[in-house]
Amino acid sequence: MQHETFIDFDRIDNDGPQTYSGTYDFPVADLGRDDVVAMSPVTIDVTVSPGDAPRDYLADGTVAFTADLTCSRCLDPTPFANNSPFHLRFAPRPDGPLAETDEVEIAPDELDVEFYAERTISLRELAAEQVLLAFPMKPLCDDSCLGLCAQCGGNRNREACACETSVVDERWGALAGIREELLKKKES
Numbered sequence: 001m002q003h004e005t006f007i008d009f010d011r012i013d014n015d016g017p018q019t020y021s022g023t024y025d026f027p028v029a030d031l032g033r034d035d036v037v038a039m040s041p042v043t044i045d046v047t048v049s050p051g052d053a054p055r056d057y058l059a060d061g062t063v064a065f066t067a068d069l070t071c072s073r074c075l076d077p078t079p080f081a082n083n084s085p086f087h088l089r090f091a092p093r094p095d096g097p098l099a100e101t102d103e104v105e106i107a108p109d110e111l112d113v114e115f116y117a118e119r120t121i122s123l124r125e126l127a128a129e130q131v132l133l134a135f136p137m138k139p140l141c142d143d144s145c146l147g148l149c150a151q152c153g154g155n156r157n158r159e160a161c162a163c164e165t166s167v168v169d170e171r172w173g174a175l176a177g178i179r180e181e182l183l184k185k186k187e188s
Contacts, residue, residue, distance in 0.1 A: 063086065
């Protein structure tokens, strides 16, 4: 297994499938996620082979790490362990002048495609991408987490509070007066 920092497509073309591995530290602040409290080093192992089409490459690998995430309901730290496989197809970037802001329509069979412009791919960047894809959108300490009380801020998983539990959506407040007027007219 090679401990190189870049996947080199020219080497794969010349020598056949290549296996890469690496372990990387990612500062929590660099992840762009406020719900990540701490994270272990990330280990990535990937085998890259030529694909079916010219200049296409297939990558099969795993990424493993642990992290402490903040529950999106109660804000308690919750452990998260990930050891997930991934499959990608690297394809050359479509020809033509595309700006960074240009939108490109992706077909359903291209959801696992990563387009490249350079003939090398950073293993560290691939690991970072897989880490961000592995995180849950809304981390939960438990599926039945009750969250925080909207009035007193108490953690409802640990303590019951005496706050009123009926939640009124203020956007409907304008209609409340109309209802009262209709009831008065009906009584008259």
